[in-house]
Amino acid sequence: MRAGAIVFLVGAVATMATVAPLFLGADPLPSAAYFVCMLMGVGFVIAAAGVLRTAADQRRRAREASAAR
Numbered sequence: 001m002r003a004g005a006i007v008f009l010v011g012a013v014a015t016m017a018t019v020a021p022l023f024l025g026a027d028p029l030p031s032a033a034y035f036v037c038m039l040m041g042v043g044f045v046i047a048a049a050g051v052l053r054t055a056a057d058q059r060r061r062a063r064e065a066s067a068a069r
Contacts (some may be wrong), residue, residue, distance in 0.1 A: 008040055
């Protein structure tokens with residue numbers, strides 16, 4: 001989940017950096033900057049996968065603990 005959060009933050013900063021010139025009347029950034037913005041979605045998917053994996057692991061541990069009683 002931590003890696004997903006970091007990737008998400010990089011994408012969020014890139015998104016703010018690419019949108020800022022549009023509001024400030026400056027020249028837009030090159031296309032590569034817009035591709036970096038896609039890291040926001042990738043980071044969200046990585047973090048969501050981590051949450052689901054952690055939940056599945058906790059369910060498995062709870063099942064094993066209740067079966068051991």
